[in-house]
Amino acid sequence: MKSFTKALLKALSIEEINAGACSGPDAWMKDPKGKELVSTNPANNEPIAKVIQATPEIYKQVAASAQKAFLSWREIPAPKRGQVVRDLGNALREFKEPLGDLVGLEMGKIRVEGHGEVQEMIDICDFAVGLSRQLYGMTMQSERPRHRMYEQWHPLGVVGVITSFNFPVAVWAWNSAIAAVCGDPVLWKPSSSVPLTAIAVQHISNRVMADHGLQGVFSLVIGSGRDVGELLLNDPQIPLVSFTGSTNIGRHVSETVARRFGRSILELGGNNAIIVGPDADLKLAVRAILFGAVGTAGQRCTTTRRIIMHKDIAADLTKRLVDGYKQVNIGDPLQEGVLMGPLVDGSAVEEMLAAVKQAKADGGDVLTGGEALPDLGPNFVEPTIIKMPAQSEIVKQETFAPILYLLEYESIEQAIALHNGVPQGLSSAIFTNSMREMELFLSGAGSDCGIANVNIGTSGAEIGGAFGGEKETGGGREAGSDSWKAYMRRQTNTINWSTELPLAQGIQFGE
Numbered sequence: 294m295k296s297f298t299k300a301l302l303k304a305l306s307i308e309e310i311n312a313g314a315c316s317g318p319d320a321w322m323k324d325p326k327g328k329e330l331v332s333t334n335p336a337n338n339e340p341i342a343k344v345i346q347a348t349p350e351i352y353k354q355v356a357a358s359a360q361k362a363f364l365s366w367r368e369i370p371a372p373k374r375g376q377v378v379r380d381l382g383n384a385l386r387e388f389k390e391p392l393g394d395l396v397g398l399e400m401g402k403i404r405v406e407g408h409g410e411v412q413e414m415i416d417i418c419d420f421a422v423g424l425s426r427q428l429y430g431m432t433m434q435s436e437r438p439r440h441r442m443y444e445q446w447h448p449l450g451v452v453g454v455i456t457s458f459n460f461p462v463a464v465w466a467w468n469s470a471i472a473a474v475c476g477d478p479v480l481w482k483p484s485s486s487v488p489l490t491a492i493a494v495q496h497i498s499n500r501v502m503a504d505h506g507l508q509g510v511f512s513l514v515i516g517s518g519r520d521v522g523e524l525l526l527n528d529p530q531i532p533l534v535s536f537t538g539s540t541n542i543g544r545h546v547s548e549t550v551a552r553r554f555g556r557s558i559l560e561l562g563g564n565n566a567i568i569v570g571p572d573a574d575l576k577l578a579v580r581a582i583l584f585g586a587v588g589t590a591g592q593r594c595t596t597t598r599r600i601i602m603h604k605d606i607a608a609d610l611t612k613r614l615v616d617g618y619k620q621v622n623i624g625d626p627l628q629e630g631v632l633m634g635p636l637v638d639g640s641a642v643e644e645m646l647a648a649v650k651q652a653k654a655d656g657g658d659v660l661t662g663g664e665a666l667p668d669l670g671p672n673f674v675e676p677t678i679i680k681m682p683a684q685s686e687i688v689k690q691e692t693f694a695p696i697l698y699l700l701e702y703e704s705i706e707q708a709i710a711l712h713n714g715v716p717q718g719l720s721s722a723i724f725t726n727s728m729r730e731m732e733l734f735l736s737g738a739g740s741d742c743g744i745a746n747v748n749i750g751t752s753g754a755e756i757g758g759a760f761g762g763e764k765e766t767g768g769g770r771e772a773g774s775d776s777w778k779a780y781m782r783r784q785t786n787t788i789n790w791s792t793e794l795p796l797a798q799g800i801q802f803g804e
Contacts, residue, residue, distance in 0.1 A: 304391035335670075337670050338671050392490070401636070417466050428777065430446055437789070441788045468771060482514050547767070588752055637672070639672060652696075723748075742762055755773075
């Protein structure tokens with residue numbers, strides 16, 4: 294373990310990195326039968342540290358601890374639960390820089406993105422603290438005299454959270470902060486690609502739980518989907534599973550959880566497009582496209598993957614984008630000035646190169662990029678722009694890499710048809726100064742995505758709005774708005790304060 298890594302772990306107060314499961318302060322668990330997991334730095338494939346993964350026996354212990362915690366946590370008033378989440382946000386503020394650097398080291402994000410991800414955790418904690426006093430129910434008018442009807446929301450139970458490598462800490466926070474104020478403990482299974490960031494967050498959570506005399510509100514199990522993930526999906530004590538990942542695995546998650554009548558929140562694939570109109574501010578559009586397409590090396594679910602540009606501005610926009618891509622500084626993500634780090638592993642590189650090859654076979658013209666950069670490291674690639682014909686199957690597929698497809702259109706109706714003509718439906722945007730085109734894009738006849746923006750890009754959503762998408766994106770919603778309702782159960786109550794017993798619908802039954 295190199296000195297930089299040691300310094301990071303020390304800064305995060307991490308002492309235990311050999312155990313792969315935890316249910317609270319002083320509750321790190323490992324099993325001699327646990328398999329070893331090596332965390333590697335994607336910039337050079339060098340090992341960072343080793344973790345002993347949870348076995349099925351350890352999973353059962355952690356799950357039982359979380360279920361026990363639920364019985365007491367649900368009884369604590371929501372504003373008091375909010376105080377715990379407030380302290381979690383403050384602890385994250387304290388560790389923002391080293392935790393953000395650890396995200397960069399283990400996942401490959403550039404420093405500003407790693408730090409931004411931790412800021413997102415802080416923001417959702419702030420949001421959840423306010424939410425803890427706003428878990429509102431409605432009062433309805435009863436048709437029966439001297440009856441009162443209302444609805445209330447109760448804690449649901451232990452929430453299982455399965456996160457992906459590309460947002461190793463923020464997605465946990467989106468779910469955990471809101472679930473916690475709703476009265477639900479959280480059992481977290483992170484991606485096996487980024488176990489150290491999960492361990493760091495668990496240490497921070499343990500500190501907060503210890504300050505409040507709590508156990509099992511925030512729990513962690515590190516292990517493969519086969520060994521640990523399947524146990525979580527099939528666990529009848531977990532009424533809700535939030536999963537972030539690929540559409541293929543998401544389909545399995547949905548089917549498995551639904552089979553036992555559980556709920557799922559699915560945040561799956563995205564194939565996000567930006568329509569650039571003939572009157573668009575191209576300087577603004579290019580900045581948004583560059584960040585959306587190149588940020589996180591194209592490994593965001595909200596990454597911009599398709600540009601649908603009006604034929605009148607296509608040549609100008611294309612030149613601006615190609616020129617901009619040539620200015621992208623690629624390298625060690627923790628170095629200042631670097632704009633793009635590596636892909637997560639060798640498989641991601643292979644998938645990108647295969648997609649470029651297929652795009653060429655489909656009639657695509659590679660305008661810039663398209664190659665691996667082995668001189669920089671095993672997982673570095675060139676950000677790529679490919680001009681494509683309107684109809685191409687590869688454009689309809691999500692490749693988790695920095696490939697940007699350029700398409701042309703003549704009418705706004707044609708642009709929207711191209712935009713919606715893919716299986717995914719997460720994020721979308723239009724750049725235009727036309728009120729009519731803007732409103733059409735945002736109407737029911739426009740974008741079919743869960744997120745639709747005007748004159749900003751597809752990536753970088755704020756936590757105040759519900760995040761999620763339609764179609765093969767899964768339909769889930771996390772973070773802001775009323776997404777808290779997914780973490781609670783609704784109960785309708787009727788109180789009869791009369792001395793009579795009238796029945797609904799005017800039914801007469803007996804004397």
